Amino acid sequence: MIGEKTEKAINDQIKHELESFYVYLSMSAGFHEQNLNGMGHWMRCQAHEELAHAMKFYEHILDRGGSVTLFDLKQIHTGRQSPLQSWKTAYEHEKFITGKIKNILKISREENDYASEPLLLWFLNEQIEEEKSTDEIVRQLTMLGDSPNGILMLDRKLALRAFSSGSPLDPGDNNIVA
Numbered sequence: 001m002i003g004e005k006t007e008k009a010i011n012d013q014i015k016h017e018l019e020s021f022y023v024y025l026s027m028s029a030g031f032h033e034q035n036l037n038g039m040g041h042w043m044r045c046q047a048h049e050e051l052a053h054a055m056k057f058y059e060h061i062l063d064r065g066g067s068v069t070l071f072d073l074k075q076i077h078t079g080r081q082s083p084l085q086s087w088k089t090a091y092e093h094e095k096f097i098t099g100k101i102k103n104i105l106k107i108s109r110e111e112n113d114y115a116s117e118p119l120l121l122w123f124l125n126e127q128i129e130e131e132k133s134t135d136e137i138v139r140q141l142t143m144l145g146d147s148p149n150g151i152l153m154l155d156r157k158l159a160l161r162a163f164s165s166g167s168p169l170d171p172g173d174n175n176i177v178a
């Protein structure tokens, strides 16, 4: 049985992961609107990952005999921003999420809920990648300044990120409407 405080913290985290989904889906639309379709694609892939993160926590609560609570979502960071500002926002958002996961780990250790630890450590490890990838793009965009050529080259590179197969966010996957 999952610890009471750990269950509450993980339910809060489901909301944070779903809000991350919203953030990246919104950023994706913003990039597509600016014809930065590589960045828009990258953000769709990221939104898919956030939904998968929310579901990992959701399954964990169910697997441990707990109760899932889905809270109202806040629309955070949904305004349209420049590419550099958007990626900075994404990086700051990931640091915020890392802090939340560290806090769940602390809570779970305080109530001896060691069965949550492998999942939480998986997430902490995942956050290293999330922070690294967004920070790298912030640094590259900072280097590029206002160079349209450079920004378009980076956009082409970001178009290469692969979707998990069967993602409902992948416009190229015809199976999703079957």
Ligand code: MG
Residues within 6 Å of the ligand: 017, 020, 049, 050, 053, 097
């Ligand atoms: Mg996440």
